Amino acid sequence: MVNLNAEEIQWIVNHLFVGNRLATAEITTGDGIRVDLRNIRSPIICFCSQGDNITPPQQALGWIGDLYRDDDDILACDQTIVYAIHENIGHLGIFVSGSVARKEHEEFSSNIDLIDVLPPGLYEMVMTPKTARAAHPELIVGDWITRIEPRTLDDVRAIVKPSLENERRFATVRRVSEINLGLYRMFMQPFVRAFANEPAADWLHxxxxxxxxFELFSDRNPFMKPVAEIASQVRTKxxxxxxxxxxxxxxxxxSQGIVNALDAWRESRDRGLELMFMGIYNQPLLQAMVGLRDTDERPRRQPGVEPERIAYVRAKLAERRARIAEGGLHxxxxxGLIYIAMDETGIDERHFEALRLTRAHRGEMSLDxxxxxxxxxFSSLRLDHEAALAxxxxxxxxxxxxxxxxxxxIRRIVFAAGKPTAERARRLDRVEALFAAAGRQRRRPGRAGKKRGFTTPSSRQQGA
Structure with a gap:
């Protein structure tokens, strides 16, 4: 157990639970450095569940829409975000469930290299059972086939369902909390500190x-000693x-009756708390009293719409657009592979495994x-895929x-997950045509120069 002091607990409540300032880049360190999730360069993995009533997907994924203005903003930050949504596991089950460990945790860990090489963007990890009819089973790790499907901010917003009304309600909570904290520190805290002492705090703990x-039923309780002896006898018989x-x-x-009773109590409690929350913080009068009805603008700061941020994104994209034609065979x-994989079906782990084996066999390029x-x-294709292909x-x-x-x-990698879709096959044909066009483009200048009786720039340089 971690024991936090009053200042640490208050900071967590103000900045994370009530303020939710991490999602809007409002937290600064003691040195004045802004804590901005957009500065993270390693892939961000977010695992949540529809059955989690403490941190549901709406909350677990809400920070993405708070932090980024659009999909280009994610691309400009050079960030990779991958999320996965379980159908029904509860909050604690995400961390301790054996089935989750065998499926999601194992798939995340076994495909970490795939996640690490994903181009910047927003993705969802989808896992399907491995069957006997799966193509190229030797390229599949574990009992599940992992597929990384591209997503957009609109997909996340469809899950989160952000609204100005909800933002105003939670902003009201934040303002009321700040007012209550100020009143407590002025009127109550001096009395609490006057009567507080170390023995009393230890007793309360x-x-x-x-x-x-845990103390009552531990071995330190002398009345539990007979229970230990009885348990030993039962264990042997x-x-x-x-x-x-x-x-x-x-x-x-x-047992089932207890489960049903607890579920009913939880649902009743949640409904009651929601009604109480709406009855208090949805009141226009209270919102006006804390200063949230003087404008129709969003009460929460969104860093993605700041003018300097928009200028940075545009400059970053222009810089990348200027480098579209740079590069060689690799x-x-x-x-070409990314273009083929950019259709809506996403990237199968077998594609990556085939690519990894090809790269390892050739030994021409380090993983970094x-x-x-x-x-x-990928950035080149996202910016202007026609120019990038040309x-x-x-x-x-x-x-x-x-x-x-x-x-x-390229064909081996594309067919690693079985027969490609019609769209993916069309893209493969286009890439093959581009590779074939390279030979024609390189032959054409020489033939044209010879036919018309003048030299090409390369031949002039050779003659010089």
């Missing part, structure tokens, strides 16, 4: 409902009950260099056999 049961044992059936009925190959090339080429022939070598081997490697 021991009788805390989260601590006391234990035998399984038959399935039709009436006591076993009664146990199952009582860049052209990865650009590969990651950088992937990000750069530049591919000029990036390829003149040797036809090298281009042919590269196309064959």
């Amino acid at each position: 021991k009788v805390n409902p989260t601590v006391l049961p 234990r035998w399984p009950a038959s399935p039709d044992n009436p006591l076993l059936l009664a146990q199952a009925m009582v 860049e052209a190959t990865i650009r 260099a590969f990651k950088k090339v992937v990000r750069d080429q 530049a591919i022939p000029g990036m390829l070598p003149a040797a036809a056999d090298v281009r042919a081997k590269t196309i064959e490697a």
Whole structure:
């Protein structure tokens, strides 16, 4: 257990729970450095569940819409965000459930390299069961097939359902909390500090409902010693009950009844708290009293719409647009693969495994260099995919056999997950045509110059 002092607890409440300032880049360190999630360069993984009533997907993914203005903002920040949504696991189950550990946790860890090389953008990780009919099972790690599907901010907003009314309600909570804190510090805190002392604090800690049961039923309680002896005897004489044992059936009925009662109590409690919340913080009078009805603007700061931020995004995109035609065979190959994979079906883990094996076999590029090339080429395609594709022939070598081997490697990677979709096959055909066009483009200047009786720039340089 971590014991926090009053200042630490108050800071967490003000800045995270009530203020929610991390999602809007409002937190600064003691040195004046702004804590901005947009500065994170490693992939951000967000795992949430529809069955989580403490941190549901609406809350777990809400920070994305708070922090970014649009999809180009994510791209300009060079960030990769991957989220996965479980269907029904509860809040604690996300961390301790065995089924989640065998599925989501294992898939996240086994595909961490795939996530790490993903181009900047927003993605959802989708997991489907591995079957006997799955294509290329040797490329699948574990019992699930992981697919990374591209998403947009509109997809996240459809889950979160942001609204000005909700923002105003929670902004009212924040203002009321700040007022109450000020009143407490002025009128109540001096009395609390006057009567507070170390023994009283230690006693309150021991009788805390989260601590006391463990103390009462621990070995430190002398009355629990007989229980330990009885448990040892039961352990040595234990035998399984038959399935039709009436006591076993009664146990199952009582257990299910307890579960149903707790579920009903939880739902009733949640409804009551929601009604109380709406009854207090949805009142226009209270919102006006705390200064939230003087304008129709959003009560929360959104860093993505600041003028300097928009200027930064535009400058970053212009800089990348100027480098679209740069690169050689590696860049052209990865650009073609990314273009093929940019359809709505996403990237299958088998595609990445085939690409990884190809890269390892050739040994031509380190993993870090590969990651950088992937990000750069994806950025080029996102900025202007027609211009990026048109530049591919000029990036390829003149040797036809090298281009042919590269196309064959591309085909192996595309077919790693089975027969491609019609859209993906069309994109593959286009990439093959671009590789073929490279040879024609390199032959055409020489033939044209010879036919018309003048030299090309390259031949003039050679003659010089």
